[in-house]
Amino acid sequence: VNFQSTEFAFDFNRILTLKFATLLTDFGLSDYYVGAMKGALLSVCPRAIVIDLTHETPPFDVETGAFLLLASYAVFPPATVHVAVVDPGVGSERRAILAATRSYFFVAPDNGLLSYIFEREAAQLRVYHVTNENYFRREVSATFHGRDIFAPVAGALLNGAAPEEIGAPIDDYIKLPALAPTRIDERTFLARILHIDRFGNCVTNITRRELCVDEMAGARLHIGAREIRRFQTHFAAAQGDEVFAYWGSAGFLEIGIFGASAAERLGVERNREVRLICHR
Amino acid sequence: VNFQSTEFAFDFNRILTLKFATLLTDFGLSDYYVGAMKGALLSVCPRAIVIDLTHETPPFDVETGAFLLLASYAVFPPATVHVAVVDPGVGSERRAILAATRSYFFVAPDNGLLSYIFEREAAQLRVYHVTNENYFRREVSATFHGRDIFAPVAGALLNGAAPEEIGAPIDDYIKLPALAPTRIDERTFLARILHIDRFGNCVTNITRRELCVDEMAGARLHIGAREIRRFQTHFAAAQGDEVFAYWGSAGFLEIGIFGASAAERLGVERNREVRLICHR
């Protein structure tokens, strides 16, 4: 086989190079929005393999979108392009941005949606203002940049466009309040509920860094009037319907009940304050 | 490389030709129906790339399915096969049809689901009655033609079957009432709400053709006792919680509120009458 044949080599490489994109939006699944984004992306890069992270981010909830992206982006193959669209400011002066980290690209509105990626990937991060209209759909609506800008730009990146071709580097992109809990005193952290999952498990923003120990020995959580001291490694280890803390799969401390909703039992909603008191 | 080698050329072409199919149904996502359709399609055409438009069309709601298909089909790469199944008449004498336009194939029950495609693509449209059982699953149930007829026929089209092999041309296919608003007098159109999206935005059937102007200057909308005169280019331009009209991403005039549900605020449901009064 003569790999020097230009025509052949070109096609062969295109076949062998897989092109992954993920989509995270607040579009829901009952409209045409997600399908249209995929169509727009595939029209630019037909070989793209598009995977849904979720489209059920609560409408306009940038923080939940930021958390869900943080919790899943790193499990994808290198060179994946992550497209995130929770975008109440669509059509306004808010910028579209592109972030490049060691292993991934991210395309999103500049409204904080990539904040936790910025924190986690600070060591090797470049952010660009997406401005090159050659990479947009021919007609750009003022209400659906997911289809008209973000998806086509993701397709262009998968096709090999360099970030520098898409826009100029910036460093004044918007950041949400920091993800980590705030230290109040030697023993106390002010934390919060980042997310409540389908099962009613409550994901806090507490990591092993705050807790110092692996299994919460001596530590306790306060949510409202409730104190939680129990820790379990997994759900089925729980005694009856006790409320307990455990390490969740995204690396954060979570609060759960085996076979029931902790959020309902505790009457907790997203963003609720949690105090972590470490006994050392 | 000798591209004349029959065996090689054949496989190589199969690799290089991408085969897109989309699915739009009212099956929801909590049953096995969508998965089974994909399995049936992939069993016929393993190289198909299958994209969901939506499966949350309200049960039996042919008009909403027709709108959602209209709003998204044209963003897909040429040669995509669109499969649409909202099919209360499954198993009865209602026909299965196949429509070929300049750029796409459509497979659906003959119940009006493709009506708006017929309107939009009237210039280059051929419709066929799907009858050739060689392209169906071996056993055809009377209750799930999505799996047993529509998906396999889509797979056959992706494999290169000609429409003429699948059935005979027809021109008495079923059409829904026309999509466009009705002109009542020189200044007034009788329009309606086509769809209410996840965010509560109300999509009307009014296009630039009726409005004549780009930004509704002087025109107004009447929904029940409510009058809407405000127009915005995008959501974030709105003042507070005003109700305003804007051009939606499917090319229709929509009614929205920034960060809230216009449908809830106005107490509007799908199919509600809207009067457009143009001041000229």
Add this chain to the structure above:
Amino acid sequence: VNFQSTEFAFDFNRILTLKFATLLTDFGLSDYYVGAMKGALLSVCPRAIVIDLTHETPPFDVETGAFLLLASYAVFPPATVHVAVVDPGVGSERRAILAATRSYFFVAPDNGLLSYIFEREAAQLRVYHVTNENYFRREVSATFHGRDIFAPVAGALLNGAAPEEIGAPIDDYIKLPALAPTRIDERTFLARILHIDRFGNCVTNITRRELCVDEMAGARLHIGAREIRRFQTHFAAAQGDEVFAYWGSAGFLEIGIFGASAAERLGVERNREVRLICHR
């Protein structure tokens, strides 16, 4: 073309061999769980084509998961790897298992989720205890084996790993109560509602084997105080809003109403007892 070239032949085969995986879970679509499973699978086997069966299995409902898998697995191309995760025991001593049938692989927790596959595929079935950590993610959490064990093992199978490399054969895997109705006397079977679908149709566990006849001639169903004698081949054949039985697309007798929810009308929930009385 020299197909003996090792490098070329290798890549070419990889291109031509399609690798299908399906996912069935109770994770819902509003969290990062399904996306993360796909990322983990694609990181092991980038060429995998991943299809969702459903992720809306009711939380922890192993029986419904088992039914939905039974109803759809056989429509997929041979060599598909089906991954099923309804897993309240995650992190505990419950085993992970792998089942190999004539045409498919199945990866799941050992909690009965594959029971109906075991029944249906009993003739050619081997089951393995998944233990080889070389095929797991580097760090295995105690709360998300879908991402850390089941998806990577599926990827390994798609890459060509033999079941024997993944674990040792076992035959003491867990089974749910048998799927088939119980015979009470010459004429009576005790059956149950396996599933209620999106439309409110009630799927029983009655098959043609119990009914003996094709159209329920003379037979009747009792649900609570209600008796059902009507049989229809398809929905649109029904008279008005009568409740009728029909053969559903999964091979079971179902109970429905044309254009309305039989489950609501009958006040029936999953697992409700149904008596089948055959008049012969």
